[in-house]
Amino acid sequence: MKKNSFNTKSLLALLICLFIFAASGCSAENSNSDSEGEKMNEKNKKVTMIFSFKSASLDPHTSFTPIRAGITETLLKLDENSNIEGWLVEKWGTLDSTTWEFTIRDNVTFQDGDKLDAAGVKASIERSIAINESLGESLKIASMEADGQNLTITTTGPYPALPSELVNPYTSIVNTAAELEMGQEKFRNSPVGTGPFSVKKFTSNQEVQVVKNDNYWAGKPKINEATIKFNEDANVRALAFQAKEADVVYNLPAEGIEVIEKDKELTVKSVPGLRSHFILYNQQSSKVEDVKVRAALNLLINRKSIADDIMLGHAIPANGPFNSDLPFGSDDAVKKLDLNKAKLLLAEAGYTENADGKMEKDGKALKLELITYKARPELPLIAQLFQSDCAKAGIEIIIKTVENADTHLVENKGWDMSTYSNNTSPRGDGSYFLNTAFTETGALNVGRINLPEMNEVIKELNKTRDLDKRTQLTKDAATIINKEVLHSYAVYPNIIVGVNDRIKNWIPTAEEYYILTHTMDVK
Template identity: 40%
Template sequence: MKKLLVLLAALATMALILSACSESSAEGGEDAAKEVNLLFNFATNSLDPHVDTSYVPLRAGIAETLVYLNDETLEIEPWLAESWSSEDGQNWTFKLREDVTFQNGKPMDGEAVKASLERAMTDNIAIKNALRIESIAVEGPELTITTTMPFPEFPSELVHPNTSIIDVSETDFINKPIGTGPFAVASFTPGTAVDLVRFEGYWDGAAKLEKARFSFNEDANARSLALESKGADIVFRPEVETVEQLEAIDGVTVESTSTFRVHQMTMNLQRESLKDVHVRQAIDALIDRDMIAETILSGHAEVATGPFPSSFSFAPDYPEKKRGIDEARKLLEQAGYTEQDGVMQKDGEPLTWTLLTYSARADLPLIAQVFQSDAGQLGIEVVIEQIEIPEEHMAANRDWDLTTYSNLTAPRGDAGYYLNATYHPDGALNFSGADDNKLTAMIDELNQVVGQEQRSDIAEEIASYVDEQMYNSFVLHPNTLVAYNSDKVKNWTTTRSEYYMLTNELDVE
């Protein structure tokens, strides 16, 4: 019955997609516009670039940031900002491009950029904490930005999608933000799709596509079916089990690219049982990473020993750990737990965990189920709770113990972003509630260091300390899977940062 319901839901989704496509073709006839439909795995109900956690405005080419991340060199490069400089790491001068206009024809000048950044900090406390801006002054095409403290890595924070520059005098941020990107919003149906049209005045050359659709479906199987039936041209994260089937289709290309992402077990350090490091270590020991990588991800992943992929200079050589159910039992015994009548307990209270997960990343619920099964062998009840938007839920609720969560850990080629966001008390992604004075001091020291070699050394020390304390447990580094109709789609690039998708260079036959 369950399989039948899933199939019916997928067929219903396909019917809607195909209906939309047939209507588009009928309207355009032989002169149909050059367009693509990209099907993404996260739905959004808002296009507000400053708060949208799915980063759709940047990914869909609606908005842009001052600074761009080069996916190959992992270095930041000019984008809307032409250049930047600082003599002391606290007072920064940014020179803006002078040939950029918003999609409503207004110039992107210093005052507009200042207003956009200030609005981002007002509406998104995480961005305010990340940027640490004390003041912004404008003189012609130049911005003088002063941070609250010396912050040598400040420009890299401006890669973040929530710092996208928009015209804040146009106030329908949710449905039609006005950015500087190659595509303007034609219409937006929350939770379904945003339809886009080419912005003819784009500063870097008008897009090759006339139209585009950035649509959403959190069902991985439905995304795969959409590509098979040509209801979508590009599918982000198709179901892993369908990869071989998709690769066998004439004209379909599947790309599996390593990323800066980690699947982790986020721990709520405010929960009584998780205040004990031995319990946290037991959770880590229970996770069968090799099995998960091979069965759930079909090998499209690297087993994680920490938050950063092993290729980064700031990824430590972690000490070998004992793993498995027997090791987890020993660690729990050190925390005062005993297994009685098949129930793990302490002081007569059974050990029970609430584990959050979400379906937008299809492998996370499966990881949760594997963990639930293994914990059950120790007499631990794990109650799995499905949520929709993990960041919002974890921030607003503290009645959970664990969350299978996926996060970009080094999207700018540097450890500072993840360590600040995840472990600093003011961090935007500090859902664990980590508040460790020693750890905070180490992160503050990192924030004031410029040289990459020294930064890597400090970051390595921090990552080792996090491992000792087991503030989170890291499962694997998944590859990004993208499948697309390569007979039609040209110039598609699967990026490691996952930030840049619909570009002015994307084209169709």
């Protein structure tokens, strides 16, 4: 009896032990499964993006790609309201009208582990000026002194716009000591910056692959890797987004949005930006040097049709260089298409209409070459609409599509006009655009504009601190631009960006600088 009792109890105990063991095994198995799932999720934290502009190199002092790809950073940056804030700088201020002091963050290292200090910043800024000549004019630096984390910059004269100019991506801070070790050519394709991502592989004009910088000063990036591809064909970009070959795609064609939005996993963000689409005039061309001819051409731009029919409502008609919603935007009325007035202006410029309806002067028909490019899909369409309306006024427009408009306009003098797009107030201020597009040494002044009246206003703006006075001077400059028709502004376009719903903690921003960030994550 006792023996039987003992056996029953033993069996019961054994069964309990087996149950506990099995439960423990299941728990361990689930734990391992969860752990493997987390590891798999970490491995899948990769993002693919497509940008509309090619990048021949990754030199941050000649290309915006490094800052957009999270490789480099600047001393100062813009916040979500386009106000200037510190980035690699903790604080800054002026001692007098020409002396600026900047305190560099003490906890920042380059991607190779070297500490960032004022001497490194000084060397990087010196490199940027040597590589990009236009920066010398825009920064107006007379001298720099480095002491630990403190950098003192003395400008050539009173220059309150210096902080705004230090937001410029071309002033990105890089480790020049690494360039000495690597050599300039290798460094230009794999720069060492302070950003959340470092270069893994770069293929010129095709793509850049980056990996996270675990030692990033502002916190470990959420994304492990990212591939940024370059493709100037808007339709190819749209198809890649629809096929989910890319998570984020910039500058989608407006006409493709409706189809994309039928997919519940895809979203299109249309963000009001700080950009203008406009027509550049080549001041070296005898055909458009007369302001009356430019004024006539200005009246042949159908701004409403561009906004409604080409941009499909993702733009508003422009009345000057700066978005009319900005404090320093122009008060001028938006010019409407006016064929009759355009013909009258051409007559005042000495042109007569021949039997074929063509405008001619001294026996020569008015024939103009218009440059355009495909990276922004609406620009060739704007060129075609403009061509059609000019034909009604007896002006023949020859459209020439080029791959790289910036290079073509600089290297060639025979063009008359060009469709163009530029971020005219990327730093919440108009001085950048005015200095780069209208001064004699400005990097964007490919039309060789040199107007004394304009130069004086910009000179006064550059030394003015008072915000109200700066606003008025900027508006004065816009008035001159419109009066002299130095450019013809068509529309203020939205930034159209495709975003896969797997992307989280990220939205496209108006300034178009800070794209791949350490806070971007995936579901």
